[in-house]
Amino acid sequence: MxxxxxxxxxxxxxxxxxxxxxxxxxxxxxxxxxxxxxxxxxxxxxxxxxxxxxxxxxxxxxxxxxxxxxxxxxxxxxxxxxxxxxxxxxxxxxxxxxxxxxxxxxxTSETMQLDTLRQLPDGTFGREYVRFLDDQQVSPDTxxxxxxxxxxELAYVMQRYRETHDFYHTLTGLPVTVDGEIALKWFEMAQTGLPMTMLSSFFGPLRLSSEERERLFNVYVPWALENGSTGKLLMNVRWEEWMEKPVEDVQRELGVRPCPEV
Structure with missing residues (x-):
């Protein structure tokens, strides 16, 4: 896990x-x-x-x-x-x-009907989202x-931001690694400007090895800043209604390219 x-x-x-x-x-x-x-x-x-x-x-x-x-x-x-x-x-x-x-x-697991999502064809956003949850052994209930x-109202905005985090992984293809999570914080910083994302973006790399920092700043950060700032504000996405669309279509409609493969 x-x-x-x-x-x-x-x-x-x-x-x-x-x-x-x-x-x-x-x-x-x-x-x-x-x-x-x-x-x-x-x-x-x-x-x-x-x-x-x-x-x-x-x-x-x-x-x-x-x-x-x-x-x-x-x-x-x-x-x-x-x-x-x-x-x-x-x-x-x-x-x-x-x-x-x-x-x-x-x-939540109930509102997203995870068992139903598992029946969707491979490559759909919902199928890849629930695959991500299963692979990482995590749940939207945590x-x-x-x-x-x-x-x-603002408490709901914050809660919605937290609850949609795993959709961002599915959308971007960022791995659940330390540098992958930091890269996602750079993406979220470009999207929201929340101070917590800035703190994680600036101080998180101190925990990385030199190889991981090089990959972060040479590959992930340029991608994150470009796509986070030019893509649609993801807080305006009703993710629950995008589950049956192919991931590539979701990425194209939201203006977010998948992260570079390294």
């Missing part, structure tokens, strides 16, 4: 970050008064000071251990700020994006829920 960036793990460091300011995930709602209270299921209101401490603590932990999915998730939420607003605004400018925000579909985004 290969590693993935977003996995459920224990959240002891997260609890330590909040405890230092007098709150824990179970107490944060009462420790930080909010005029509207809990904005959505799982929402944990925190103060600006707590947000800063959690952002710094999660950044150090995520850089030291990228497999800490809870810390990667916390870093993304505490630093997303205006960037989630920008993504939401871009979605509102697109018919499919508006429909996604209105209907709020979720990506995404960390959103806790620290103080807007119900």
């Amino acid at each position: 290969s590693a993935r960036i977003f996995t459920r793990t224990n959240s002891s460091v997260l609890k330590q970050c909040l405890t230092r300011t007098g709150a824990t995930p179970s107490l944060a709602r009462s420790a930080v008064p909010s005029p509207t209270g809990k904005l959505y299921e799982g929402h944990i209101p925190i103060s600006p000071l707590q947000r800063t401490i959690l952002a710094v603590g999660s950044a150090f932990t995520a850089l030291a251990n990228p497999l800490r999915g809870d810390m990667v998730a916390a870093l993304g939420e505490t630093t997303s700020g205006i960037f989630l607003n920008r993504i939401r605004d871009q979605m509102l400018q697109d018919p499919e994006g508006r429909r996604i925000l209105r209907e709020r579909p979720v990506i 995404r960390e829920p959103v806790h620290y985004v103080d807007s119900e």
